[in-house]
Amino acid sequence: MSADNTFRKPYVPKVEASWWLKNPFFTRYIIREGTSLVSLFVCLELLLGVFCFALSDAHGDVYLAYVNGFLGNIVIILLNLVALASCLFHAVTWFALMPKAVRLFMNKNSTELLPGYVPHIGLYLALVGATLVILVAAFVTM
Amino acid sequence: MHSNRSDEPIYWLLFGAGGMAVGVVLPAIVILMIVAGFQDVGEASGMLNFHQVGAVLGNWLLSAVLFGVIMLTAWHACHRIYHTLHDLTIRVTKLHWFVFYGLAAAITFAAAALQFLIYCQLW
Amino acid sequence: MANDKIMKITVTRYRPEQDAEPFQQTFDVPYHNETSVLEALFYIKDHFEPSLSFRWSCRMAVCGSCGMMVNGVPHLACKTFLRDYEGKAMTIAPLENFPIERDLVVDISDLIEKIERIKPYIIPAAKDKNMPLTKEYRQTPQQMEAYRQFAQCINCGCCYAACPQYKINKDYIGPAALTLLYRYDIDNRDAGSAIRDEFLSSENGVWGCTFVGYCSEVCPKHVDPASAIQLGKVKSATNYVIKMFKPE
Numbered sequence: 344m345s346a347d348n349t350f351r352k353p354y355v356p357k358v359e360a361s362w363w364l365k366n367p368f369f370t371r372y373i374i375r376e377g378t379s380l381v382s383l384f385v386c387l388e389l390l391l392g393v394f395c396f397a398l399s400d401a402h403g404d405v406y407l408a409y410v411n412g413f414l415g416n417i418v419i420i421l422l423n424l425v426a427l428a429s430c431l432f433h434a435v436t437w438f439a440l441m442p443k444a445v446r447l448f449m450n451k452n453s454t455e456l457l458p459g460y461v462p463h464i465g466l467y468l469a470l471v472g473a474t475l476v477i478l479v480a481a482f483v484t485m
Numbered sequence: 486m487h488s489n490r491s492d493e494p495i496y497w498l499l500f501g502a503g504g505m506a507v508g509v510v511l512p513a514i515v516i517l518m519i520v521a522g523f524q525d526v527g528e529a530s531g532m533l534n535f536h537q538v539g540a541v542l543g544n545w546l547l548s549a550v551l552f553g554v555i556m557l558t559a560w561h562a563c564h565r566i567y568h569t570l571h572d573l574t575i576r577v578t579k580l581h582w583f584v585f586y587g588l589a590a591a592i593t594f595a596a597a598a599l600q601f602l603i604y605c606q607l608w
Numbered sequence: 609m610a611n612d613k614i615m616k617i618t619v620t621r622y623r624p625e626q627d628a629e630p631f632q633q634t635f636d637v638p639y640h641n642e643t644s645v646l647e648a649l650f651y652i653k654d655h656f657e658p659s660l661s662f663r664w665s666c667r668m669a670v671c672g673s674c675g676m677m678v679n680g681v682p683h684l685a686c687k688t689f690l691r692d693y694e695g696k697a698m699t700i701a702p703l704e705n706f707p708i709e710r711d712l713v714v715d716i717s718d719l720i721e722k723i724e725r726i727k728p729y730i731i732p733a734a735k736d737k738n739m740p741l742t743k744e745y746r747q748t749p750q751q752m753e754a755y756r757q758f759a760q761c762i763n764c765g766c767c768y769a770a771c772p773q774y775k776i777n778k779d780y781i782g783p784a785a786l787t788l789l790y791r792y793d794i795d796n797r798d799a800g801s802a803i804r805d806e807f808l809s810s811e812n813g814v815w816g817c818t819f820v821g822y823c824s825e826v827c828p829k830h831v832d833p834a835s836a837i838q839l840g841k842v843k844s845a846t847n848y849v850i851k852m853f854k855p856e
């Protein structure tokens with residue numbers, strides 16, 4: 344076949360780095376992925392606390408400087424509030440997608456699938472349960 | 486055409502477990518840190534005081550749970566950041582891979598070493 | 609059509625023999641309650657611009673020919689109605705992430721090649737190799753229900769237009785083909801999982817997906833490709849862990 348007789352000239356648009364700003368769904372997706380930066384911050388915060396604890400003397404001098412000086416810093420408090428919102432946004436998006444990774448039938452012979460809201464609600468119950476247990480335990484032993 | 490088998494499953498499983506940790510457990514921990522930030526915390530008074538946290542780090546089960554949360558959050562976050570670089574059309578290289586997965590491994594190692602150290606001293 | 613309402617429709621045009629790049633053309637199209645986007649395009653072709661090119665065939669969401677971007681979202685033109693955009697302007701563009709051939713016509717041969725690549729047909733087990741063609745395979749209602757939803761794909765390409773991973777990396781096998789792969793993998797009459805695993809478990813297989821989830825959002829047949837791909841990840845990861853402890 345000769346290539347000379349074709350008028351084909353397929354147009355391939357360039358992929359722009361800002362593609363995720365063009366559709367709210369994609370913007371939400373990138374924000375969802377962006378929560379990982381905040382999670383990393385919380386992770387390092389916890390690690391710093393453990394590190395300060397390890398350095399402390401019998402009265403916890405370094406650790407208490409971490410709690411009162413670092414966690415008590417207004418900038419860190421604000422960042423932690425952002426972190427809380429970020430973790431909850433992550434939880435909402437994560438729980439919403441999780442049912443798609445579950446495909447179970449109601450029983451051995453049924454053609455009815457386990458409804459998606461079962462794992463969805465289950466995850467919210469786990470979040471509420473874990474939060475209550477940790478908060479109650481922390482306030483009781485405070 | 487890449488048809489070689491990917492090693493992604495191992496990172497994906499850590500990522501998935503980490504996503505659960507961040508979604509289910511981390512909010513409560515962040516709340517505790519915010520509460521502690523508003524208080525004047527002493528050796529045995531206030532939220533996350535020295536004795537309270539000492540009791541957590543001195544209990545093997547609670548310390549292991551805390552280690553799990555720190556480690557899984559690190560793998561979750563690093564894995565996601567690495568993939569998001571690609572989403573932002575940055576050409577990811579082997580170097581990016583080593584930086585992010587290396588960071589996750591370093592956090593895992595540091596948390597394990599420190600928590601083990603604290604546990605042994607308190608024991 | 610005297611009492612019809614009018615909608616401003618902006619259509620992307622591209623004539624390869626004379627244009628360097630696509631441009632926009634706007635038309636006032638009268639419509640009534642039942643006018644689909646496809647019919648609006650017929651109207652434009654009949655009344656304003658006979659050279660406007662677009663693909664279509666069945667007009668009933670079965671053939672998968674008329675996928676296009678309506679206000680930036682992948683849709684089947686025959687299944688999308690102007691009444692749902694009342695009071696708004698409408699822009700119609702060719703399906704994203706595919707090379708534009710002419711006007712609203714895109715080249716989906718990459719999608720077709722990927723669907724062929726993953727062997728979308730039943731590969732019988734060795735014991736069934738010589739089974740006579742007159743003998744049927746048994747399948748329970750549950751075994752059929754397991755894959756039925758994933759078999760509804762009409763290859764319209766909407767999920768590829770919705771997929772950022774395919775946008776960035778054209779080697780990614782993509783939603784429709786991976787869904788079909790999973791559909792045959794879980795079919796109890798099929799024994800081709802091991803053959804398809806090189807596609808399923810590759811970097812450009814399920815591991816190229818970051819679960820954006822937009823494919824399932826736009827799928828006109830509610831196939832839910834994102835679900836099939838996540839289930840494929842679970843399958844691939846399970847195989848991986850088993851192989852870790854059981855070398856050949």
